[in-house]
Amino acid sequence: MPKKATSPNYSQTYIKFINLAQAIRELPTFPSLDGAEQQLLNAFAVLWNQKKSVRVLEAMQMFPDISASTVHRRLVTLRKKGMISLEADEENQRVKYIAPTPLAHKYFAKLGECLNKAIAT
Amino acid sequence: MTNGSHANRFPNSLYSVAGIALVYWLLYQLNDWLFTNFEVSRSISWIFLPAAIRVIAVLLLDWEGVAGLLFGSIVMAFPWHGDASVNSCIVSVLSSLSPMLAVTSGAYLMKTKADLHGLGAKQLFVFALLGALFNSVIQNTYFQLSGTAKSWLTGLVPMFVGDFIGTLIVLYCASMLIRFSLRRDARQSSLSS
Numbered sequence: 684m685p686k687k688a689t690s691p692n693y694s695q696t697y698i699k700f701i702n703l704a705q706a707i708r709e710l711p712t713f714p715s716l717d718g719a720e721q722q723l724l725n726a727f728a729v730l731w732n733q734k735k736s737v738r739v740l741e742a743m744q745m746f747p748d749i750s751a752s753t754v755h756r757r758l759v760t761l762r763k764k765g766m767i768s769l770e771a772d773e774e775n776q777r778v779k780y781i782a783p784t785p786l787a788h789k790y791f792a793k794l795g796e797c798l799n800k801a802i803a804t
Numbered sequence: 805m806t807n808g809s810h811a812n813r814f815p816n817s818l819y820s821v822a823g824i825a826l827v828y829w830l831l832y833q834l835n836d837w838l839f840t841n842f843e844v845s846r847s848i849s850w851i852f853l854p855a856a857i858r859v860i861a862v863l864l865l866d867w868e869g870v871a872g873l874l875f876g877s878i879v880m881a882f883p884w885h886g887d888a889s890v891n892s893c894i895v896s897v898l899s900s901l902s903p904m905l906a907v908t909s910g911a912y913l914m915k916t917k918a919d920l921h922g923l924g925a926k927q928l929f930v931f932a933l934l935g936a937l938f939n940s941v942i943q944n945t946y947f948q949l950s951g952t953a954k955s956w957l958t959g960l961v962p963m964f965v966g967d968f969i970g971t972l973i974v975l976y977c978a979s980m981l982i983r984f985s986l987r988r989d990a991r992q993s994s995l996s997s
Contacts, residue, residue, distance in 0.1 A: 695918075695919060696865060699863065702923050703920055704982055705923070706923040706928050707978045708979055708982045708983060710925045710975060710976060
Protein backbone atom coordinates (compact mmCIF):
# COMPACT_ATOMS: atom_id res chain seq x y z
CA MET A 684 0.00 0.00 0.00
CA PRO A 685 1.06 3.62 -0.34
CA LYS A 686 2.61 3.69 3.14
CA LYS A 687 5.81 2.25 1.73
CA ALA A 688 7.89 4.69 -0.26
CA THR A 689 10.42 2.00 -1.25
CA SER A 690 10.29 0.42 -4.69
CA PRO A 691 7.65 -2.33 -4.73
CA ASN A 692 8.33 -6.02 -4.43
CA TYR A 693 6.95 -7.57 -7.59
CA SER A 694 5.79 -10.81 -5.96
CA GLN A 695 3.80 -8.55 -3.60
CA THR A 696 2.38 -6.73 -6.63
CA TYR A 697 1.28 -10.08 -8.06
CA ILE A 698 -0.44 -11.03 -4.79
CA LYS A 699 -2.16 -7.63 -4.82
CA PHE A 700 -3.22 -8.27 -8.42
CA ILE A 701 -4.77 -11.63 -7.48
CA ASN A 702 -6.65 -10.10 -4.53
CA LEU A 703 -7.81 -7.15 -6.62
CA ALA A 704 -8.99 -9.47 -9.41
CA GLN A 705 -10.92 -11.49 -6.82
CA ALA A 706 -12.60 -8.33 -5.49
CA ILE A 707 -13.46 -7.20 -9.02
CA ARG A 708 -14.88 -10.64 -9.78
CA GLU A 709 -17.13 -10.38 -6.73
CA LEU A 710 -18.80 -7.14 -7.79
CA PRO A 711 -22.49 -7.55 -7.08
CA THR A 712 -24.68 -8.69 -9.95
CA PHE A 713 -27.43 -11.26 -10.19
CA PRO A 714 -25.77 -14.57 -9.27
CA SER A 715 -25.69 -17.15 -12.01
CA LEU A 716 -28.10 -19.97 -11.20
CA ASP A 717 -27.86 -23.51 -12.50
CA GLY A 718 -30.86 -25.45 -13.82
CA ALA A 719 -31.80 -27.05 -10.49
CA GLU A 720 -31.54 -23.74 -8.62
CA GLN A 721 -33.78 -22.06 -11.17
CA GLN A 722 -36.30 -24.91 -10.92
CA LEU A 723 -36.37 -24.61 -7.14
CA LEU A 724 -36.65 -20.85 -7.17
CA ASN A 725 -39.46 -20.88 -9.75
CA ALA A 726 -41.43 -23.45 -7.74
CA PHE A 727 -40.97 -21.40 -4.56
CA ALA A 728 -41.99 -18.21 -6.38
CA VAL A 729 -45.33 -19.79 -7.32
CA LEU A 730 -45.96 -20.71 -3.67
CA TRP A 731 -44.75 -17.34 -2.34
CA ASN A 732 -47.12 -15.66 -4.81
CA GLN A 733 -50.00 -17.67 -3.30
CA LYS A 734 -48.91 -16.42 0.15
CA LYS A 735 -47.96 -19.97 1.11
CA SER A 736 -44.93 -20.62 3.28
CA VAL A 737 -42.39 -23.24 2.25
CA ARG A 738 -40.67 -25.39 4.86
CA VAL A 739 -37.22 -26.81 4.17
CA LEU A 740 -38.40 -30.38 4.75
CA GLU A 741 -41.37 -29.84 2.42
CA ALA A 742 -39.06 -28.42 -0.23
CA MET A 743 -36.87 -31.51 -0.04
CA GLN A 744 -39.86 -33.70 -0.94
CA MET A 745 -41.36 -31.31 -3.46
CA PHE A 746 -39.41 -32.28 -6.55
CA PRO A 747 -39.88 -35.88 -7.75
CA ASP A 748 -37.08 -35.54 -10.32
CA ILE A 749 -34.53 -34.08 -7.89
CA SER A 750 -33.23 -36.04 -4.91
CA ALA A 751 -33.75 -34.61 -1.41
CA SER A 752 -30.00 -34.26 -0.86
CA THR A 753 -29.61 -32.32 -4.13
CA VAL A 754 -32.49 -30.02 -3.14
CA HIS A 755 -30.79 -29.45 0.21
CA ARG A 756 -27.47 -28.67 -1.47
CA ARG A 757 -29.17 -26.24 -3.84
CA LEU A 758 -30.95 -24.55 -0.92
CA VAL A 759 -27.54 -23.99 0.64
CA THR A 760 -26.14 -22.51 -2.60
CA LEU A 761 -29.24 -20.36 -3.14
CA ARG A 762 -28.81 -19.04 0.39
CA LYS A 763 -25.11 -18.35 -0.23
CA LYS A 764 -26.02 -16.52 -3.44
CA GLY A 765 -28.39 -14.33 -1.44
CA MET A 766 -31.54 -15.49 -3.26
CA ILE A 767 -33.29 -17.09 -0.27
CA SER A 768 -33.15 -16.79 3.50
CA LEU A 769 -34.14 -19.34 6.10
CA GLU A 770 -36.44 -18.11 8.84
CA ALA A 771 -37.08 -20.12 11.99
CA ASP A 772 -40.69 -20.77 13.09
CA GLU A 773 -41.64 -18.59 16.07
CA GLU A 774 -43.00 -21.53 18.06
CA ASN A 775 -40.66 -24.29 16.94
CA GLN A 776 -37.14 -23.09 16.22
CA ARG A 777 -36.28 -26.39 14.51
CA VAL A 778 -38.75 -25.68 11.70
CA LYS A 779 -37.22 -23.46 9.03
CA TYR A 780 -39.15 -21.59 6.34
CA ILE A 781 -37.68 -20.60 3.01
CA ALA A 782 -38.23 -16.92 2.28
CA PRO A 783 -37.33 -14.75 -0.70
CA THR A 784 -34.68 -12.07 -0.23
CA PRO A 785 -34.88 -8.58 -1.78
CA LEU A 786 -32.41 -9.86 -4.41
CA ALA A 787 -34.85 -12.64 -5.34
CA HIS A 788 -37.67 -10.07 -5.66
CA LYS A 789 -35.43 -8.00 -7.94
CA TYR A 790 -34.53 -11.13 -9.91
CA PHE A 791 -38.19 -11.93 -10.60
CA ALA A 792 -38.98 -8.31 -11.36
CA LYS A 793 -36.16 -8.31 -13.90
CA LEU A 794 -37.42 -11.55 -15.44
CA GLY A 795 -40.88 -9.98 -15.63
CA GLU A 796 -39.46 -6.92 -17.38
CA CYS A 797 -37.66 -9.16 -19.90
CA LEU A 798 -40.85 -11.07 -20.52
CA ASN A 799 -42.84 -7.87 -21.07
CA LYS A 800 -40.22 -6.65 -23.52
CA ALA A 801 -40.26 -9.96 -25.36
CA ILE A 802 -44.08 -9.81 -25.60
CA ALA A 803 -43.99 -6.20 -26.77
CA THR A 804 -41.53 -6.88 -29.62
CA MET B 805 19.33 -4.19 -0.55
CA THR B 806 22.17 -4.32 -3.04
CA ASN B 807 22.72 -1.95 -5.89
CA GLY B 808 22.38 -4.94 -8.20
CA SER B 809 18.80 -5.63 -7.17
CA HIS B 810 17.97 -1.94 -7.66
CA ALA B 811 19.51 -2.16 -11.10
CA ASN B 812 17.44 -5.27 -11.86
CA ARG B 813 14.26 -3.56 -10.75
CA PHE B 814 14.81 -0.49 -12.87
CA PRO B 815 13.55 -2.00 -16.15
CA ASN B 816 10.56 -3.53 -14.35
CA SER B 817 9.64 -0.14 -12.90
CA LEU B 818 10.01 1.38 -16.32
CA TYR B 819 7.72 -1.25 -17.83
CA SER B 820 5.14 -0.67 -15.09
CA VAL B 821 5.19 3.11 -15.60
CA ALA B 822 5.01 2.74 -19.38
CA GLY B 823 2.25 0.10 -19.11
CA ILE B 824 0.08 2.25 -16.86
CA ALA B 825 0.65 5.29 -19.09
CA LEU B 826 -0.28 3.26 -22.17
CA VAL B 827 -3.48 1.80 -20.64
CA TYR B 828 -4.43 5.27 -19.34
CA TRP B 829 -3.91 6.76 -22.79
CA LEU B 830 -5.80 3.91 -24.53
CA LEU B 831 -8.78 4.28 -22.20
CA TYR B 832 -8.73 8.02 -22.81
CA GLN B 833 -8.90 7.42 -26.56
CA LEU B 834 -11.71 4.87 -26.08
CA ASN B 835 -13.60 7.33 -23.88
CA ASP B 836 -13.12 10.06 -26.46
CA TRP B 837 -14.46 7.74 -29.17
CA LEU B 838 -17.40 6.30 -27.24
CA PHE B 839 -18.57 9.19 -25.10
CA THR B 840 -17.81 12.38 -27.04
CA ASN B 841 -21.42 13.48 -26.49
CA PHE B 842 -20.93 13.30 -22.73
CA GLU B 843 -17.99 15.71 -22.74
CA VAL B 844 -18.45 18.92 -20.77
CA SER B 845 -14.95 20.20 -21.61
CA ARG B 846 -11.60 18.73 -22.68
CA SER B 847 -10.87 17.50 -19.17
CA ILE B 848 -14.41 16.89 -17.87
CA SER B 849 -16.91 14.28 -19.03
CA TRP B 850 -20.07 12.76 -17.55
CA ILE B 851 -18.44 9.35 -18.20
CA PHE B 852 -14.68 9.13 -17.78
CA LEU B 853 -13.30 5.60 -18.18
CA PRO B 854 -9.60 6.35 -17.41
CA ALA B 855 -10.60 7.21 -13.83
CA ALA B 856 -10.66 3.45 -13.11
CA ILE B 857 -7.00 3.10 -14.01
CA ARG B 858 -6.06 5.82 -11.54
CA VAL B 859 -7.36 3.83 -8.58
CA ILE B 860 -6.23 0.42 -9.89
CA ALA B 861 -2.71 1.68 -10.72
CA VAL B 862 -2.17 3.09 -7.23
CA LEU B 863 -3.72 0.05 -5.53
CA LEU B 864 -1.36 -2.24 -7.40
CA LEU B 865 1.81 -0.23 -7.90
CA ASP B 866 1.80 2.59 -5.35
CA TRP B 867 4.16 5.39 -6.49
CA GLU B 868 5.03 3.64 -9.72
CA GLY B 869 1.33 3.84 -10.51
CA VAL B 870 1.40 7.58 -9.80
CA ALA B 871 4.43 7.96 -12.09
CA GLY B 872 2.63 6.03 -14.85
CA LEU B 873 -0.47 8.20 -14.49
CA LEU B 874 1.62 11.38 -14.56
CA PHE B 875 3.46 10.25 -17.68
CA GLY B 876 0.17 9.24 -19.34
CA SER B 877 -1.53 12.53 -18.39
CA ILE B 878 1.31 14.61 -19.79
CA VAL B 879 1.33 12.59 -23.02
CA MET B 880 -2.47 13.03 -23.29
CA ALA B 881 -2.30 16.77 -22.62
CA PHE B 882 0.48 17.41 -25.11
CA PRO B 883 -1.53 17.29 -28.37
CA TRP B 884 -3.92 19.99 -27.16
CA HIS B 885 -1.53 22.34 -25.43
CA GLY B 886 1.36 21.73 -27.82
CA ASP B 887 3.82 23.52 -25.60
CA ALA B 888 3.02 21.29 -22.57
CA SER B 889 2.05 24.42 -20.65
CA VAL B 890 2.64 24.82 -16.93
CA ASN B 891 -1.12 24.74 -16.43
CA SER B 892 -1.54 21.31 -18.08
CA CYS B 893 1.49 19.97 -16.16
CA ILE B 894 -0.05 21.10 -12.86
CA VAL B 895 -3.38 19.46 -13.77
CA SER B 896 -1.48 16.26 -14.69
CA VAL B 897 0.34 16.27 -11.34
CA LEU B 898 -2.91 16.87 -9.44
CA SER B 899 -4.81 14.14 -11.29
CA SER B 900 -1.96 11.69 -10.66
CA LEU B 901 -1.61 12.50 -6.97
CA SER B 902 -5.33 12.51 -6.16
CA PRO B 903 -5.72 8.68 -6.49
CA MET B 904 -2.79 8.26 -4.07
CA LEU B 905 -4.64 10.44 -1.56
CA ALA B 906 -7.85 8.48 -2.19
CA VAL B 907 -6.20 5.08 -1.81
CA THR B 908 -4.17 6.13 1.25
CA SER B 909 -7.19 7.58 3.05
CA GLY B 910 -9.42 4.67 1.95
CA ALA B 911 -6.88 2.10 3.13
CA TYR B 912 -6.57 3.95 6.45
CA LEU B 913 -10.35 4.19 6.96
CA MET B 914 -11.13 0.60 5.92
CA LYS B 915 -7.94 -0.90 7.38
CA THR B 916 -7.15 -2.56 4.06
CA LYS B 917 -4.26 -5.01 4.20
CA ALA B 918 -1.02 -4.21 2.41
CA ASP B 919 -1.41 -7.15 0.03
CA LEU B 920 -5.14 -6.30 -0.49
CA HIS B 921 -6.09 -9.63 1.09
CA GLY B 922 -9.78 -9.62 1.96
CA LEU B 923 -10.54 -6.74 -0.40
CA GLY B 924 -14.20 -6.98 -1.36
CA ALA B 925 -16.67 -5.31 -3.68
CA LYS B 926 -17.71 -2.83 -0.95
CA GLN B 927 -14.16 -1.62 -0.46
CA LEU B 928 -13.75 -1.29 -4.22
CA PHE B 929 -16.84 0.92 -4.33
CA VAL B 930 -15.40 3.08 -1.55
CA PHE B 931 -12.07 3.40 -3.36
CA ALA B 932 -13.92 4.34 -6.57
CA LEU B 933 -15.99 6.91 -4.68
CA LEU B 934 -12.97 8.41 -2.90
CA GLY B 935 -11.00 8.48 -6.16
CA ALA B 936 -13.78 10.44 -7.86
CA LEU B 937 -14.21 12.74 -4.86
CA PHE B 938 -10.54 13.61 -4.35
CA ASN B 939 -9.89 14.08 -8.06
CA SER B 940 -12.92 16.29 -8.70
CA VAL B 941 -12.44 18.43 -5.59
CA ILE B 942 -8.69 18.93 -6.04
CA GLN B 943 -8.80 19.62 -9.78
CA ASN B 944 -11.80 21.94 -9.59
CA THR B 945 -10.29 23.84 -6.68
CA TYR B 946 -7.22 24.40 -8.85
CA PHE B 947 -9.39 25.43 -11.85
CA GLN B 948 -11.18 27.90 -9.59
CA LEU B 949 -7.98 29.32 -8.06
CA SER B 950 -6.24 29.62 -11.43
CA GLY B 951 -9.28 31.29 -12.97
CA THR B 952 -9.76 28.54 -15.58
CA ALA B 953 -13.31 27.78 -14.44
CA LYS B 954 -16.09 30.24 -13.82
CA SER B 955 -17.98 28.16 -11.29
CA TRP B 956 -16.68 25.53 -8.91
CA LEU B 957 -19.80 23.37 -8.94
CA THR B 958 -20.38 23.27 -12.69
CA GLY B 959 -17.07 21.46 -13.10
CA LEU B 960 -17.07 19.48 -9.89
CA VAL B 961 -20.40 17.68 -10.30
CA PRO B 962 -19.85 16.26 -13.82
CA MET B 963 -16.24 15.36 -13.02
CA PHE B 964 -17.24 13.51 -9.85
CA VAL B 965 -20.11 11.69 -11.59
CA GLY B 966 -17.95 10.95 -14.66
CA ASP B 967 -15.05 9.56 -12.65
CA PHE B 968 -17.32 7.39 -10.50
CA ILE B 969 -19.42 6.03 -13.37
CA GLY B 970 -16.31 5.53 -15.53
CA THR B 971 -14.62 3.56 -12.76
CA LEU B 972 -17.70 1.37 -12.25
CA ILE B 973 -18.05 0.68 -15.98
CA VAL B 974 -14.42 -0.45 -16.25
CA LEU B 975 -14.62 -2.54 -13.06
CA TYR B 976 -17.81 -4.25 -14.22
CA CYS B 977 -16.33 -4.94 -17.67
CA ALA B 978 -13.26 -6.42 -15.95
CA SER B 979 -15.53 -8.44 -13.67
CA MET B 980 -17.46 -9.89 -16.62
CA LEU B 981 -14.21 -10.63 -18.45
CA ILE B 982 -12.78 -12.50 -15.44
CA ARG B 983 -16.00 -14.49 -14.93
CA PHE B 984 -16.20 -15.32 -18.63
CA SER B 985 -12.58 -16.51 -18.80
CA LEU B 986 -12.97 -18.59 -15.61
CA ARG B 987 -16.17 -20.18 -16.97
CA ARG B 988 -14.45 -20.92 -20.29
CA ASP B 989 -11.44 -22.47 -18.49
CA ALA B 990 -13.76 -24.62 -16.36
CA ARG B 991 -15.67 -25.77 -19.45
CA GLN B 992 -12.43 -26.61 -21.28
CA SER B 993 -11.01 -28.55 -18.32
CA SER B 994 -14.27 -30.51 -17.91
CA LEU B 995 -14.26 -31.36 -21.63
CA SER B 996 -10.65 -32.51 -21.56
CA SER B 997 -11.04 -34.66 -18.43
